[in-house]
Amino acid sequence: xxxxxxxxxxxxxxxxxxxxxxTYIDSxxxxxxxxxxxxxxxxxxGKVPVNAPNMHVDxxxxxxxxxxxxxxxxxxxPTVDLIGPRPDLWHFTNYVAPPTAKPFVVTIHDLGFVHHxxxxxxxxxxxxxxxxxxxxxxxxxxxxxxxxxxxxxxxEYKVPLxxxxxVHEAADDIFSRELPEDxxxxxxxxxxxxxxxxxxxxxxEPRKNLKTLLMALAGLRKEVQEQLVxxxxxxxxxDETQELLAxxxxxxxxxxxxxxxKAELPALYQGAQCFVFPSHYExxxxxxxxxxxxxxxxxxxxxxxxxxxxxxxxLYFDPNDSKGLKHALTRLLQDENLRTRLAEAGRRQAAKFSxxxxxxxxxxxxxxxxxIERRKHARR
Numbered sequence: 001x002x003x004x005x006x007x008x009x010x011x012x013x014x015x016x017x018x019x020x021x022x023t024y025i026d027s028x029x030x031x032x033x034x035x036x037x038x039x040x041x042x043x044x045x046g047k048v049p050v051n052a053p054n055m056h057v058d059x060x061x062x063x064x065x066x067x068x069x070x071x072x073x074x075x076x077x078p079t080v081d082l083i084g085p086r087p088d089l090w091h092f093t094n095y096v097a098p099p100t101a102k103p104f105v106v107t108i109h110d111l112g113f114v115h116h117x118x119x120x121x122x123x124x125x126x127x128x129x130x131x132x133x134x135x136x137x138x139x140x141x142x143x144x145x146x147x148x149x150x151x152x153x154x155x156e157y158k159v160p161l162x163x164x165x166x167v168h169e170a171a172d173d174i175f176s177r178e179l180p181e182d183x184x185x186x187x188x189x190x191x192x193x194x195x196x197x198x199x200x201x202x203x204x205e206p207r208k209n210l211k212t213l214l215m216a217l218a219g220l221r222k223e224v225q226e227q228l229v230x231x232x233x234x235x236x237x238x239d240e241t242q243e244l245l246a247x248x249x250x251x252x253x254x255x256x257x258x259x260x261x262k263a264e265l266p267a268l269y270q271g272a273q274c275f276v277f278p279s280h281y282e283x284x285x286x287x288x289x290x291x292x293x294x295x296x297x298x299x300x301x302x303x304x305x306x307x308x309x310x311x312x313x314x315l316y317f318d319p320n321d322s323k324g325l326k327h328a329l330t331r332l333l334q335d336e337n338l339r340t341r342l343a344e345a346g347r348r349q350a351a352k353f354s355x356x357x358x359x360x361x362x363x364x365x366x367x368x369x370x371x372i373e374r375r376k377h378a379r380r
Contacts, residue, residue, distance in 0.1 A: 003039045005366055006087035007032075010045030010060065011094045019203050019233070020109065023286055024145075024169060025093050026050075031359035042085040058085050072098045073127060076134070089140075089366055089373075096131045097138065103373040105365055106135050107143040107167075110283025110304065111152040112207060119207035119280060121236050133157060140369040143167050143362065145284040148305035165368075167361045168309075169284045170353035175266050175293035187267035191257045197227040198329070199272035199296070201265075201287040202279065204256075205235030209278040209301070211244060215322035216329060218248040224333060226273055228254045231265070269294035274332050274339070277301065280319050285309050289353055292346030297339045299328045313345035 007029060011021045026048055033041060033052040044058045045065075060068075060083070068083065080090075080098040090097070090104035097106050113120040113128045120128070136142060136157050142164045144150040150166050153159040188194075198217075202208040210230065217228055228250075245251055260268065269275065275291035277300040288310050291298050300306045301319035310316075315332065317324040332339060 003089065003366075003370065004042065004085070004087040005039060006042040006044050006058075006085045006090050008045055008090070008092045008094070008097075009043045009048055010065070012048060013046035013061070020284070020286055021094050024107070024109070027170070027172065027355045028093075028358060028362060031355040032363065035356065035359045036363055042087055044084050056085075060084065069098075073131070076131075089370055091362075091366070092135070095128060095135065097135045103140045103369060104138070105141045105143055105369050106139045107145065108132075108136075108149055108153060108283075109145055110149055110281060111156055112281040112283070114152070114156050115304075116207065116281050119205070139163075140372050141165055141365055143365060145169055146305035147308055149283045165361070165365045167358055167365065168353055169286055169289075170355045170358055171286060171289035171293045171350055172262070172355070174262070175269065175290045176347070176350065177266065178295070179267055179270055184267045184271040187264045188271055190264075191229070191260075191268075192255060193227065193229055193271070195225065195227065196273050197229045197255075197271070199229050199231070199268060199275045199291070200277070201231045201275070201290070202277070203232050203235040204230070204238045204241060206237055206240070207280050208232070208235075209280045209319050210241055212319055212322045212325055213276055213278045214241075214244055214248055214250060214254070216325040217253065218250060219322065219326045220329060221250075221253065223330070226333075229257065229268065229272070230254060231257050231260050231268060233259045265290065266294055269296050272296050274299055274329070276325070276329070277306070278317075278319050278325065279303070279306070282306055282309075288314065289350045293350035295343045295347055297332055297342035298346055299325065299332065311345075311349045313342060313349040315342070 009025055012025050029048045030050045033050055033055055037054055041055045042058050045060045047057055076099055080100045090102055092104055092106045097104055113125055117125055136159055144164050144166050147166055150164050153164055269291050274297040277288055279301055281304045283305055285306050288298055288300055292313055298314040300310050300314045300316055302316035303319055315328045317328050
């Protein structure tokens with residue numbers, strides 16, 4: 001028997017290009033449609049660069065979309081079934097589900113808005129606090145992208161253990177393909193990178209904690225010549241980052257590339273001395289695996305899901321300790337054997353994750369949710 005699944009893709013258009021939610025939706029949809037040609041899939045909201053005979057795009061945009069979303073945010077009615085597809089099962093991919101009479105699963109990426117409300121825009125904080133508990137209560141099953149997120153859901157919202165499925169994300173296969181030096185050189189030249197550099201990747205917002213990295217770099221300015229290359233779109237409160245950069249006198253040492261096309265990212269990873277991920281809080285942390293798949297040594301903060309994802313293949317530091325990060329950078333630069341060991345261990349660690357596994361597990365979640373729905377109707 002074939003089922004119809006509807007996947008909420010609204011967020012591929014509203015996310016900052018290259019941001020984690022967009023990467024999750026794009027990669028999951030592609031992997032699901034590579035895996036499953038039996039069931040039917042409706043992509044509801046934004047377009048995903050995928051084509052398959054069992055896929056249908058239900059666009060939902062413009063003023064029409066904004067009006068409906070405003071009504072859902074304020075009064076939680078009427079149901080999405082009036083305007084969207086009517087599948088056997090919905091998959092809402094980003095925390096909150098609009099009202100629907102159909103069964104659904106929801107993906108929760110992290111609970112940063114609970115643990116670090118200071119890093120969440122006030123308007124989003126109010127929205128998430130209001131509607132995430134409601135969504136968790138209505139969902140047939142909840143997808144958590146890490147064990148850390150699962151534990152947070154149980155602790156903060158008392159979500160039953162058997163209602164949560166941990167489904168890990170992954171790095172795209174393009175990051176594991178070694179590039180010729182000339183290809184790396186051309187990308188570096190495009191962004192004005194000369195010589196050795198450290199790399200950071202992520203939307204430029206307070207949660208990503210570029211502050212600690214800049215302070216560590218300032219403490220190393222007399223000891224190392226490496227530049228810092230920061231890849232990511234400007235997010236909330238980016239002005240504060242620019243002010244700190246000027247205060248530390250690092251304008252000439254830091255290159256902000258803004259959004260970088262995905263095809264160029266592997267070259268930037270592979271050309272870097274190391275990858276630094278100082279984030280305060282992550283539900284998963286895909287850039288850590290992208291760097292590891294690229295054979296680039298990783299230095300990561302030791303919070304939330306990051307030790308779970310990076311395993312023993314990274315150096316870790318407290319994200320509030322710029323001296324600790326400075327020590328880790330110095331240690332890595334001075335020890336060639338350590339760099340080699342981390343690069344090799346990182347490749348092995350990244351190989352444990354794949355979007356094909358993510359899709360297979362997600363499809364299993366859909367099937368389990370439908371079983372729960374059938375049992376529910378059988379009892380009536």
